[in-house]
Amino acid sequence: MATAVELLDAEGVDGLKMRRLADRLGAGAMSLYWHVDNKEEVFDLALDAVLEYRGPLQADEPEDWRSDVVHLLQDWRASMLRHPWSASLLSRRALGPNILNRLELLGKILSRAGVADADLNVAIWSLWNYVMGATITRASFGLSDNDQVAAQQRLTRLSEHYPTIERSRLLLDNDWDGTFRKGLDFLLDGLSPGQNSGSG
Incomplete structure (x- = not known):
């Protein structure tokens, strides 16, 4: 292969x-x-x-579950960014053993962290969707520095219509790794033990 x-x-x-x-x-x-x-x-x-995962995870203890999830998902994203075609194929291919192993490991970590079985699928698919969306955006949004500056300047001229994203300088933000990590923290905060309320 x-x-x-x-x-x-x-x-x-x-x-x-x-x-x-x-x-x-x-x-x-x-x-x-x-x-x-x-x-x-x-x-x-x-x-x-x-998409084979050879990470150092030992999903046996719940104490450090967040770092285990972060490592697993950062590795997954990095694998797809090294092979940009993979993100476009993943949504329409049969799931092979390596991606199923990733999902199984993710499910085990979340279960041991206290995510209820009733919420497990939602948690897994939410994280899947986040990784896929972040990866596809990063792979396809390849503006040069000059293009970014020009786009932000255009946004500034239109700031009356788009004041919030102009103020945050959205189109100049190219900290893709930092954005991915912080966004993942936002998601994991909602999955932390005691934060998710279960399905009732």
């Missing part, structure tokens, strides 16, 4: 053709079908390969 990942990194999803992959492997296109059924299976395998 390493060759497929390299091709996806270089060419993106649209650039992955079975013949091109076969050429990189030094094999005939038809011989690939001895190993995979079709290109869709290549996508599934490549996506799962880049």
